[in-house]
Amino acid sequence: MRANLIAGLDIGTTKTCAVIGEVNGDPRRPGLTILGVGQSRTGGLRGDSVTNIEEMTESIRASLKEAELMAGATVDRVYAGIGGDHVRASSSMGVVAVSDEEVAADDIERVHVVARAVALPPDRELLHALPQEYRVDQQRGIKDPVGMTGVRLETEVFLVTCGSTAAANIRRAVNRAGYRVQELVLEPLAGARAVLTEDEKEVGVCMVEIGASTTDIAAYYEGKIRYVVVLPVGGMTLTTDLVRGLSIPYAEAQRAKERYAAAYTQLVDPRETIELPGPSPNQKRAVARELIAHIVEQRMDELFGIVQRELQDQQLLDRLGAGIVITGGSAALPGTVELAQQIFAAPVRYGVPREGLGGLADSVALPKFSIAAGLALWGADRFAETGEGASTLASGVLTKLGTWLKEFF
Numbered sequence: 203m204r205a206n207l208i209a210g211l212d213i214g215t216t217k218t219c220a221v222i223g224e225v226n227g228d229p230r231r232p233g234l235t236i237l238g239v240g241q242s243r244t245g246g247l248r249g250d251s252v253t254n255i256e257e258m259t260e261s262i263r264a265s266l267k268e269a270e271l272m273a274g275a276t277v278d279r280v281y282a283g284i285g286g287d288h289v290r291a292s293s294s295m296g297v298v299a300v301s302d303e304e305v306a307a308d309d310i311e312r313v314h315v316v317a318r319a320v321a322l323p324p325d326r327e328l329l330h331a332l333p334q335e336y337r338v339d340q341q342r343g344i345k346d347p348v349g350m351t352g353v354r355l356e357t358e359v360f361l362v363t364c365g366s367t368a369a370a371n372i373r374r375a376v377n378r379a380g381y382r383v384q385e386l387v388l389e390p391l392a393g394a395r396a397v398l399t400e401d402e403k404e405v406g407v408c409m410v411e412i413g414a415s416t417t418d419i420a421a422y423y424e425g426k427i428r429y430v431v432v433l434p435v436g437g438m439t440l441t442t443d444l445v446r447g448l449s450i451p452y453a454e455a456q457r458a459k460e461r462y463a464a465a466y467t468q469l470v471d472p473r474e475t476i477e478l479p480g481p482s483p484n485q486k487r488a489v490a491r492e493l494i495a496h497i498v499e500q501r502m503d504e505l506f507g508i509v510q511r512e513l514q515d516q517q518l519l520d521r522l523g524a525g526i527v528i529t530g531g532s533a534a535l536p537g538t539v540e541l542a543q544q545i546f547a548a549p550v551r552y553g554v555p556r557e558g559l560g561g562l563a564d565s566v567a568l569p570k571f572s573i574a575a576g577l578a579l580w581g582a583d584r585f586a587e588t589g590e591g592a593s594t595l596a597s598g599v600l601t602k603l604g605t606w607l608k609e610f611f
């Protein structure tokens with residue numbers, strides 16, 4: 203019998219993806235036994251805005267049903283990802299007087315309330331308030347201050363807010379699909395949970411998750427999250443570049459990109475040609491694979507340039523000892539790591555969800571599943587902390603009993 207099931211739900215621009223796992227292992231950094239993965243094409247979403255809630259609901263339902271079928275179990279709630287350029291992150295400080303001589307759990311709760319108490323306009327909501335460190339009197343960099351002697355307790359929290367409409371739309375679509383949002387999680391944070399190691403976060407690392415219409419960035423050093431941003435660029439622009447550069451329809455360009463493109467021209471044999479549709483129907487023409495790679499490389503070069511400037515503006519470039527970890531659907535392009543190495547002049551690796559995952563872990567070991575797997579891992583962390591947030595078999599049985607009772611009377 204399965205217990206403590208956690209589901210992650212990533213609603214991307216092109217695909218909606220659900221991952222179901224069972225919590226296991228070390229309570230401090232719990233793992234997941236992957237039981238099911240489901241994927242469907244996202245409908246009803248254009249950029250950040252929902253154009254058709256019914257279509258979006260259908261995508262959510264389809265991906266979760268597929269994951270449930272594979273898992274042989276049902277879930278009633280999900281950890282859903284949220285991203286987009288309406289997201290803002292900042293640090294906030296809180297200070298309180300220690301009520302007794304020693305810091306108690308109670309003081310920590312109070313200092314969090316103070317640090318979180320920022321005025322939010324009605325169109326924004328608080329997504330996360332992540333404690334970064336504590337200070338007791340003059341001593342800084344404390345991870346757990348309980349039991350320390352002092353008079354003044356300070357905390358620094360990383361606050362993430364998002365637009366209320368975007369959050370409401372996700373909750374509404376998930377509810378219509380027959381599930382409940384347990385927590386909305388910022389996509390870059392979920393991705394980082396799946397692909398970065400604790401050591402890398404300590405030494406300094408930046409995750410770059412390249413999707414279809416967005417690129418998520420999350421940078422860490424000294425074990426703390428320092429910067430997150432969702433940039434409005436991604437793999438879709440590569441496709442439109444190929445549409446323009448090769449005068450072919452969008453669907454053909456997408457296929458050519460996913461089959462033959464590379465982000466680093468040097469990797470491609472200059473003599474190799476591929477067949478693409480010609481100017482009139484039933485006509486074919488030969489195109490050098492190098493040309494496709496060249497078009498794609500130019501745009502990827504620009505994209506990494508934007509990331510680099512972003513990191514420079516935040517004074518993060520010199521702090522990333524462990525370099526860059528690249529993931530997201532577009533990271534499947536061969537040569538992405540090679541190009542990034544050249545641009546960042548830093549260690550670069552390719553990231554897929556793997557660490558802490560067991561069971562059918564192979565089925566999520568692809569860069570396009572980083573966010574969905576990270577959402578499920580985020581849920582596992584929450585469950586280890588609070589004992590809450592998992593779908594229980596009992597509730598499944600209860601709903602079935604409810605339906606039976608309704609049918610009976």
Ligand SMILES: Nc1ncnc2c1ncn2[C@@H]1O[C@H](COP(=O)(O)OP(=O)(O)OP(=O)(O)O)[C@@H](O)[C@H]1O
Binds near residue numbers: 215416460530534570
């Ligand atoms: N083998 C491949 N080579 C190149 N690009 C690929 C490959 N496979 C997928 N992609 C591209 O990856 C993108 C989809 O990535 P992903 O699934 O991470 O995006 P998404 O989550 O739907 O979108 P977003 O996160 O931007 O909202 C598409 O642009 C797709 O063309």
Ligand SMILES: [Mg+2]
Binds near residue numbers: 212214413414573
């Ligand atoms: Mg995505």
